[in-house]
Amino acid sequence: MSASPRVLGYIRRSTDKQDISPEVQAARLEESAAVLGWALELRYEEAASAKSLEGRPVLAAALADLKAGRAHTLAVAKLDRLSRDVEDFAGLLKLAERQGWALVCLDLGVDTSTITGRAMAHVTAAFAEMERRRIGERTREGMARIRATQGKHMGRPSLIPAEVEERIAALHTDGKSASAIAELLEREGVARPTARSKSWHHSHVTAAVRRVEVRRTAA
Structure with missing residues (x-):
């Protein structure tokens, strides 16, 4: 009979009260260990940020144990306990593959010890990257609308009163x-129209019309 795989269950407590509690994380990991036959060791990180893998000594120690072969798998109850950064998550997937250990995220059904689990992990990373880019696009679009509404053109504040624009x-x-x-x-x-303008230009008129259209749409 083969020995049970040694799994490091990483539990992160954050300052956000809306996040999953350490007790719930531990319970979910222990339930999986009982079903899958893991030799589970829980590691607790206190009030650490998930925006970066830096500044998390407990996670760093776990990764060192995995690299040295003292454990076979790193498991988390939720992906955001491990990372909320797409690049960090993708980097962990590559690190696990290169060093020969597995990564398990219970909430996503990701287990890179299996072919299906590895595929799921890469799909998850791809969708997370897509969402990050979509958020970036929406942010840029929102900033463009704000600039138009507030009367900014080419980085310079507009001096055109609203009644003149109308x-x-x-x-x-x-x-x-x-x-x-x-x-x-x-x-x-x-x-x-601007502090640096020497005269009125058709581009000032076009920008003013656009700002009026944005204001009317938002009203």
């Missing part, structure tokens, strides 16, 4: 071109 938008709706509107504002001596 007039510009009305003129544009009436069919006047951006260049014609800029010439009209210049002739009327309307205050320049």
Whole structure:
């Protein structure tokens, strides 16, 4: 009969009260150990951040034991107990494969000791990376809307009052071109659109129309 695989159950307590408690993490790991026949040793990390693998001495010691062959598997009740960073998670997968130990995440059904589990781990990492990029895109889009709403153009704050922008938008709706509107504002001596502007330009008009459209959409 082969010896039971030695599994290090990593438990991380964070300062976020919404996170899964150490007691629940331990219970889930012990349940799996009983079913799968693990020789389980629990390791507790107190109030550590999951944003990075750095500054977590208990995890570092566990990884050292795995590298030295003193344990076969690193297990967590939830992936976010181990890492919330896509690059760190992907790096751990590569490290486990290179050093010959397994990574188990109970909440995702990931167990890299099996072919299916390895595939699931890489799919999970890929989807996490996709979501990270989508969040980045949504953030950039949101910042663009904020810049437009707050009257920023090319990094310089706009000095155009909202009522002037509304007039510009009305003129544009009436069919006047951006260049014609800029010439009209210049002739009327309307205050320049930015601190560095020497004159009205069609791009100032276009930006003002866009900001009015954004405000009306958000209203």
